[in-house]
Amino acid sequence: MKLKTLHKTNREKGTALIIAIGMLAVLSILGTVVLTTSTRDMTLSGTFLPQKQAFYTSDRAVEYSMNRDIIVNLNPGTVLNLVGVNAKDVNNNDLPVTHDDVITADAGGVLLSGTVEDLGPRDLPPTMAAIHGTDFGANLYHVKVKSAANNTAGAPQSRVDASIVRLFKMDDDTIFRTTGGG
Numbered sequence: 229m230k231l232k233t234l235h236k237t238n239r240e241k242g243t244a245l246i247i248a249i250g251m252l253a254v255l256s257i258l259g260t261v262v263l264t265t266s267t268r269d270m271t272l273s274g275t276f277l278p279q280k281q282a283f284y285t286s287d288r289a290v291e292y293s294m295n296r297d298i299i300v301n302l303n304p305g306t307v308l309n310l311v312g313v314n315a316k317d318v319n320n321n322d323l324p325v326t327h328d329d330v331i332t333a334d335a336g337g338v339l340l341s342g343t344v345e346d347l348g349p350r351d352l353p354p355t356m357a358a359i360h361g362t363d364f365g366a367n368l369y370h371v372k373v374k375s376a377a378n379n380t381a382g383a384p385q386s387r388v389d390a391s392i393v394r395l396f397k398m399d400d401d402t403i404f405r406t407t408g409g410g
Contacts, residue, residue, distance in 0.1 A: 278377030278378070278383060279384040279386070281377040281378075281384075282375050282377045282384045282385055285331065285332060286375045286388040287388065289373040289375065290371050290388055290390050292310075292327070292330060292331050293342070294392055294394075297316065297317060298315075299367075300318065301320050302344065302369075303346060305347075308327075308344045310373065312328065314326055337376060338376050338378060341372075341373065341374045342375075344369060345371075346369055347369060349365055349368075352366050353366075356395075362398075364395050364398060366393050366394065367393070368392070368393055371390045372388075372390075373388050
């Protein structure tokens with residue numbers, strides 16, 4: 229009788245081994261799927277980084293172009309080039325740095341071209357005039373920039389074309405707000 233009992237116990241141990249090997253196979257397949265997915269996602273995010281750098285450089289150029297020191301020195305109908313031109317202070321004196329150096333510092337991209345055009349003063353649009361009254365005027369600006377992730381051929385590029393409205397108080401220009409789109 230003891231032989232039957234030992235024989236039955238040995239069969240159960242073999243079943244546990246088959247279940248353990250099956251679980252190991254399932255976990256190996258699951259690990260392979262997770263590794264493949266994470267590797268693919270890392271590759272995609274690495275590809276997307278240069279595109280983000282190009283866009284952020286263009287976005288910084290638009291924000292920079294609405295700096296008060298820049299727009300105060302612009303006259304209606306003039307176009308300011310943002311590439312290779314020295315920045316100026318409030319008194320219109322040259323600073324030892326170019327506009328594109330300021331824009332691309334810490335941005336990770338390169339500014340290929342950029343212009344700011346002062347379209348001159350205009351009446352407020354009717355909806356804004358209803359809110360702000362006749363005490364305010366508007367000055368329109370057109371900003372056009374093109375940037376790349378880096379200086380190599382084929383690098384991702386970004387282009388932004390934005391219209392900016394600057395609201396100002398007619399008598400003393402104390403209120404300064406900009407809105408943009410593009």
